[in-house]
């Protein structure tokens with residue numbers, strides 16, 4: 341997959357493609373269905389299957405810290421889209437100027453002149469452009485004028501629920517990891533680099549890897565049974581907390597992972613943490629000793645969960 345970073349990097353050789361557009365946050369099963377249609381059409385037309393996405397996501401640009409929690413960082417999104425076998429990912433810097441373009445300008449300048457879209461696949465609720473006035477019917481009319489075809493994909497449902505990034509966020513906020521996984525089609529992960537913490541954990545017998553969360557808002561809070569992936573080959577099980585650590589007066593939201601039976605050095609490593617099941621909500625404890633007792637219970641619960649999974 342070729343990553344095209346920004347409109348200014350679209351070359352004449354990129355002219356002519358089969359395209360879809362969206363946030364693709366989390367790259368869930370609804371997205372996978374849209375992209376499967378895209379890839380089929382691309383084969384048929386012998387043109388590259390291309391996804392256009394935005395960074396930051398539009399709501400992050402407009403609402404800052406009030407934007408919905410992010411399901412996937414750009415690098416996770418790139419990996420997940422790559423797995424769906426697209427050929428080109430166009431990542432557009434979502435500036436205010438870009439957002440303020442009228443829908444007609446977006447179509448004519450970007451879709452027609454720069455990208456030479458031959459076929460456009462969108463979901464059934466797709467909107468775009470200033471004031472989100474651009475919709476499926478407008479695209480169909482533009483397609484007739486400029487010579488491209490627009491198709492909409494039917495809603496992808498799990499039971500009676502339409503899969504969406506919003507629906508995944510709701511399930512994660514409720515701690516329903518299994519249902520979130522069903523909607524995503526893959527496990528929910530948090531990724532980042534292991535940083536130095538306050539080093540209190542080791543004094544209570546639970547050393548933790550602290551992972552700085554690069555997102556504005558995280559869709560989960562609490563204590564979880566986790567798997568940690570690192571360097572592609574090693575998988576470790578453990579227990580983790582996502583939160584502000586009220587017992588030690590934490591100021592920022594952090595992911596802290598205690599791995600079972602691990603004594604290596606993870607500092608500086610980029611890791612992926614799969615949240616397997618929620619154990620409980622984070623809470624303040626009156627002493628480190630009380631926290632230690634609780635973490636011991638959490639670890640036992642997580643170990644039991646993993647050994648049940650294995651049997």
Ligand SMILES: Cc1cc2nc3c(=O)[nH]c(=O)nc-3n(C[C@H](O)[C@H](O)[C@H](O)COP(=O)(O)O)c2cc1C
Nearest residue numbers: 537538539540541548579580581585586587622623
């Ligand atoms: C499994 C687990 C559960 C935790 N639960 C809580 C909690 O409920 N409340 C809290 O204030 N901190 C909680 N913590 C965070 C601890 O306060 C923190 O890991 C400890 O202070 C070590 O910090 P350090 O990594 O900076 O040394 C938890 C940590 C782990 C690993």
Ligand SMILES: Nc1ncnc2c1ncn2[C@@H]1O[C@H](COP(=O)(O)OP(=O)(O)OP(=O)(O)O)[C@@H](O)[C@H]1O
Nearest residue numbers: 362363364370462463466494495496503504505506
């Ligand atoms: N369940 C689904 N079925 C069919 N198409 C979908 C589904 N979910 C998203 N799409 C389509 O995938 C493309 C990208 O969607 P996008 O990420 O922008 O929205 P979303 O997943 O519905 O998230 P949100 O909850 O933020 O609206 C759009 O064309 C959208 O219409």
